[in-house]
Amino acid sequence: MAAIRLKNTNENQVKVIVPKSFIFEDDTNKMTEHVLHPEKWIDAYADYLFNYTIGRVNDVEIAKDLVQETFLAGLKSAKNYKGDAAERTWLIAILKRKVIDHYRKTNSKKGRAEVRMDYSAHTDAQGDWIEEQVADPFSSFENDAIENQELGQAIHSCIAKLPKKQALVFTMKTIQGMDTETICNELNINPSNLWVMIHRARTGLMGCLNQNWF
């Protein structure tokens, strides 16, 4: 009983932080028919999935592999896609399985993947609720990590909504931290061009993140 309640409280905590736009977005999508567009997957979801994975496996190379495997698995099982979930939700569901499989593989010895926790070190605490041992829900330390991950996913889904060129320039400049000159050379644009695109991208992102994060 105590274990179940503990799990529920954890879930509730996470739910509170989930940006509303996600929920609304998925709800509205349910109204429309869903069709898969594998040729658009990489541009639209790769960074989102990557960000999601990196928070769970903490290794760039493994994360890359898992994202790639997810796309391939998605392609293979595309015929099973019933269209009852948005494309991204569907891909995330596949990715979750991949992450779990990854941990299963690394913890091949049975039971090692379990989180073990003693009920209490003090015998006289027997019968107390296990929640009392859980870290302070209002301490910012653990919640920050969750919130920052939600934030990262929110930013990535906003970037995906930008026009392709703006998204590319913004990603190169802000996330990959490339300097202006390198980007200009690579994309064959001039600096004032670049700053116009950065400006539009930033304005777009401010509008997109507005409700939940500003």
Next chain:
Amino acid sequence: MMISCEKAALICNKTQYREATFVEKMKLRFHLLVCKNCPEFAKRNTKLTTLCQKANLQSLTVEDKRRMKELLREEA
């Protein structure tokens, strides 16, 4: 010393990437003192930078994505 709002926005964007010169920054400061709308933009723009840093964003490189696309196309 007077600059337009467009120019101010450009400098503000450059500032987010630490690419504004000292003179530019002074011009922006002055503009923000006299302009009605730009301070709000500057505030939100800086906030966006803070959020991006806080989220510790990661992304795949262009090369990674190109390789993935190729692989998907082969499989399709």
